[in-house]
Amino acid sequence: MTRYLFNPPAPFSLPIQGSESRFPVGRIFCVGRNYHAHAIEMGAPVDKTTMQPFYFIKDAASAVESGATLPYPPGTRDFQHEMELVVALGAGGFRVTEADAGGMIFGYACGLDMTRRDLQLVARAAGRPWDLAKNFENAAVLSAIVPNGRVLGQGAIGLQVNGAPRQGADLGQMIWSIPELIADLSRYYHLRPGDLLFTGTPEGVGAVVPGDRITGRIEGVGEITLTIGDAE
Ligand code: MN
Secondary structure (H helix, E strand, O other): OOOOOOOOOOOOEEEEOOOOOEEEOOOEEEEOOOEHHHHHHOOOOOOOOOOOOOEEEEOHHHEEEOOOEEEEOOOOOOEEEOEEEEEEEOOOEOOOOHHHHHHHEEEEEEEEEOEEHHHHHHHHHHOOOOHHHHOOOOOEEEOOEEEOOOOOOOOEEEEEEOOEEEEEEEHHHEOOOHHHHHHHHOOOOOEOOOOEEEOOOOOOOEEOOOOOEEEEEEOOOEEEEEEEEEEO
16 A cells, blocks of 8 residues: 555545446546637637647646535736536547547536636736636636436527626537547547546636526536635
């Protein structure tokens, strides 16, 4: 038995709807700008004929389950919500075809890609990495995983803050489809069971403040909730 200097933390895991088992989360990949209207609101339109998807990663140690109350994070004055469909992989793959990518899907979750937008815009302008903006404690919020091996190509996705609609779109508006994203990502990584993929947010991202309650919903997947607490 390995002796560690101190006890390593347990892996982050998510409930699986209809199962006693939990889903152990590996890496959390996120795609940027995957809905045209959001790309335009960020001032960076996408032309699929000449551009490739791009990615960033959130640490699974920074993930938190739906229903949490987060302290308003340090270092920002513009903490924003991004409602996203999350794909959970049940099988690995490397250099897979789009036709084979669907077979790697275990199921889906609702996700909130919480973002320190002010830090992201500073990093973007300076050509620096996005980690401070995207990869910090509690920045990946995830619902239970719903087992579903089919490719989700349509369905309503929406988010409300304190009951007022902020984001609303359809999964069919994604620029790169789920099989296209999995196949593309597998050109760069040996994907593994347990890996998650945030598939991008539609338009309507915006700031939240202490006391706000976020509720998100994706047709055929479920709901996610998050409460913003006071700053630490
Ligand atoms: Mn996002």
